[in-house]
Amino acid sequence: MPSTGPRPVAVELNAVLVALIDDEPQVLTLEDGALLPSGPFEGDHPTLQAGVRAWVERQTHHPLGYVEQLYTFADRYRESTMGYRIVSISYLGLTRERAAAGQHEPGWQSFYRYFPWEDWREGPPKVLARAILPRLKSWIDAVTDDARRQRRQRVEGNFDLSDWNEELMLQRYELLYEAGLVPEAGRRRKPVADPVPGEPMHYDHRRILATGIARLRAKIKYRPVVFELMSPDFTLGQLQRAVEALAGRPLHKQNFRRQVEQQGLVEETGAMTAGTGGRPAKLFRFRREIVLERAVAGSKLPLARS
């Protein structure tokens, strides 16, 4: 008979911890890149957020500038071998990293190792035309009539090379999963014979990673979160490269500066860079007060009279 007490459930935390190292967007991983850092939710933390913060800072020895909840999963397949259910709560965290000592820090992996088709900084990734689109075409043609029309619309809406939308990253990943082009361990699905380029991860960690990056890509457009990834002083060029790294696409330099400056997000420190080759750049710092002043968001409704 059903007990009225709590069902045995384990609460697990997953973190998508992001840093920029040498203009490359990186995520902290374990097991040679196959796992996101995860840990149990300890009972002695007052809140979930505090738990994540304490736990990540203990692991990385870096202060966590920004933490945001991503999503909670409790799917059926998420069961331990002991039979109890697992609830996974995932978080996005942003941290500041100095330039890498060597090539890259152990554990830090570039976003685009997992999603090579998402890096448009140097133009359209070849993997799209070469491997992904043809296979999506086959996937479309594997059915007929209305189902085919639906598949075609989804592919066209999410993979339009002539009008790429970097925010649709999660939806693209999910579509590739449905089309059987990316493997995902732990799900009951026939194994993917010939996956598309891009490293897989264990369990659904690649999906969680996609969720985190997609959220970040959306957020940098209306909230000043990039600054959590920058060192205190930076040039507008560095700031631009940071945004480009996250969004995965090149920006128009002059318009980027105009936007940043007229939003009043930064102020000059007075100092300049030196020895970078090319004209020295002014150094800026983020005006942290702005966060309090303008809790802005992107309105678009056609409002009426004042």
Place this chain on the structure above:
Amino acid sequence: MPSTGPRPVAVELNAVLVALIDDEPQVLTLEDGALLPSGPFEGDHPTLQAGVRAWVERQTHHPLGYVEQLYTFADRYRESTMGYRIVSISYLGLTRERAAAGQHEPGWQSFYRYFPWEDWREGPPKVLARAILPRLKSWIDAVTDDARRQRRQRVEGNFDLSDWNEELMLQRYELLYEAGLVPEAGRRRKPVADPVPGEPMHYDHRRILATGIARLRAKIKYRPVVFELMSPDFTLGQLQRAVEALAGRPLHKQNFRRQVEQQGLVEETGAMTAGTGGRPAKLFRFRREIVLERAVAGSKLPLARS
């Protein structure tokens, strides 16, 4: 000694279930408006979303058009009397309701019963100038120096009458809570002596409600979710009143139609309304295919050359 098995945890689901009844945005409640519908997560559902959907549809006998996860709470104070921890996962759900039989359906309550300062459809709510702003002023003046400057900036950013931002609803609620102007049961805080107008709820349900409405207010601007609340055929006037009800502010009629039409979200049914007093209006229906075609989002980055 600490066991390695799962800590006893109960998973609870909360729902912010929204419907429009007679142009009034309503939320389904229990206990005479003091509780959001909540229930345990049954182990026999494949996913959380399926659990919410089944459970809500069983309670309301209405199909749930749209479901979205809001937030997961596991705060310290969220403990049952039995000593185990409670994880609350809250959802936003949209459903279609016909016009009310009588005054309003039992259980359905207007948003603005809980947040009267958020309804700007008839201009600035008097409660703001009369009750809220003076008390926030006192709250600012209760401290000095930098703390006072910070409080002032937060109040000015979130309660600017001359530039009201309906999306900041959650932040405003949280500020009122911090300022001791709204009560919230279950939190260890001194009871609020003289709360500002607006019905309270048990536990943190009013906060969850604010989270849901704020999310909805943000979402209607870039996703066609309003249509989940409309009957299949509607006039542009009805659609506008629906958006106004959710956003809590009046819209410019001609610009609203322009926006809706040029986005290609709707198509004429061919029929017209009758007997409404005034010129008859064309009836429209939502073009559901559009969701597949354009998985749009609101870009704002200054992109570079194609």
Place this chain on the structure above:
DNA sequence: ATTTATATACTCAAATTGAGCATATAGGTG
């Protein structure tokens, strides 16, 4: 001296947005 990089200032046309005028067509009223 010239080339190559980067930084920064300024311009201009196209597109979007905010605000309003004008007209159409119903119901209600004296």
Place this chain on the structure above:
DNA sequence: CACCTATATGCTCAATTTGAGTATATAAAT
């Protein structure tokens, strides 16, 4: 019926915002 009120719909126009350049400045490298 003539007129008023209410809603719907079509269209215009100026202000702002955005996308895409051109032009110039200042460093390092050849």
